[in-house]
Amino acid sequence: MASPIPAQFVPQNILLIKLRHHGDMLLTTPVINALRQRYPQANIDVLLYKETRPMLEAHPAIRQLHIIDRNWKKEGGWQKFRHEMALISAVRACRYDVVINLADQWRSAIITGLSGAPVRIGFAFAKRDNAFWRWCHNQQVPTTDHHSLHTVEQNMSALLPLGISADGAKASMHFSEPDRQKVQQLLSEAHINGPFVVLQPTSRWVFKCWEDEKMAQLIDALAAGGHTLVLTAAPDPHEMAMIRHIQSLCRSPNVISLAGQLSLPQLAALIDAAQLFIGVDSAPMHMAAALDTPCLALFGPTKLQHWRPWGDNNRVIWAGDYAPLPAPDSIDTKTDRRYLSAIPVEDVLAAARSLLHD
Structure with a gap:
């Protein structure tokens, strides 16, 4: 001992x-x-x-x-x-x-x-x-x-x-002033001068993603309510292809993609400036929670107890509340199956509007 x-x-x-x-x-x-x-x-x-x-x-x-x-x-x-x-x-x-x-x-x-x-x-x-x-x-x-x-x-x-307890444990995400300035430049070039919502539909693991069609419906509904949407993703070819597909399904012109254009600290600067972050179980979701940006997280067969967004300014919608999910440890992480498909658009939209105080 x-x-x-x-x-x-x-x-x-x-x-x-x-x-x-x-x-x-x-x-x-x-x-x-x-x-x-x-x-x-x-x-x-x-x-x-x-x-x-x-x-x-x-x-x-x-x-x-x-x-x-x-x-x-x-x-x-x-x-x-x-x-x-x-x-x-x-x-x-x-x-x-x-x-x-x-x-x-x-x-x-x-x-x-x-x-x-x-x-x-x-x-x-x-x-x-x-x-x-x-x-x-x-x-x-x-x-x-x-x-x-x-x-x-x-x-x-x-x-x-x-002798240090876990009481009051606080996560944090930091970025530099040049990161913030780069994001402001990109927003200005996209003619975004007011409030906006960041959506990160992608993950390195497809099984953590919602359906592209439902994400597009959510975007169109929020855009119809006057919100400006900014799509983000890693520069990975699969994630970029998913973003392009979602964009092709959107009817609203009020959606901008910065997918693949930002470093992680720059993405943090973008999320920090946003009204709301909507995304799946991913590093950007944890960044949003750490930055205290209102965060709406969509979860599937992940250990929710371990990986939910940490903090008080977050809301989780779990696919397991709508349909049975396999045990997290049994998932083939290379599968293309999207286990979040049972989550209805109207529930995500209602949660988003609540966090936006619409």
Whole structure:
């Protein structure tokens, strides 16, 4: 059993590790914000995958980001080993007092164990119940109640050894002034000078998406009510094709597409300026919730308890309230089936109008 951390312990250098997708990285920000509040003078660094860097690079509480590039493995075994050793050397050179590993991968555990930090916090995952995992993490946090907790609450529980509770946990998304100016320029070029609604119908996983026809009906109904609609999506060819199809089904000219034109921080700046965000279970949905923009989220067979938008200014419409859904863990993520199809347009429209105070 690890010794309790003394109440007077005040770390100067802290490393947070999370190796997951964009939305997961955003949901680490409550941990970063809580650490900044408790230790205002500490240096806080984060280790993450290269592609998720835009989610955190503008966060004012973070000193530096350590990067793992998934393309290292394409360079061959020796080069990959050199990259990994250089990363561990860079971590050790920072002389961290605390490393908090929010990940379950062996890679993150090894980096934690070799960091040299006197306090190394990790989760006591059942699948990692062995001596090496315990050596890597000399403070282990139980995960027995994680099934009933939101991802934010799961992440925040890692701070329990430091005496920091999950009360008031707040996510945040940050962007730069040039990002905001770029968005204003694009809106001006599209002749959008007043309020607007952002719709992100796409996801990297099609099974999380609503039907294109219903999205187009929603857009036309909102446009008929005088609202300006802005469509967004990642530059992925499949997502761009979905946007084009939705546009082809819309009768209203009052819809603009900025799909594929924005970086993630620029998308955050757009959402921050919007009246309302409407989207599916995705990183932009979490961004809207973190920015406190009113958020209407459409969910299908995802673990709603874990991934619903975090905050008070959100509304969720769940396909499971209209028809049976398969268990989330049973989904073939490569399927083209759209499990949100049971959600009726009129219910989404009514929720949108309510959030818009129409």
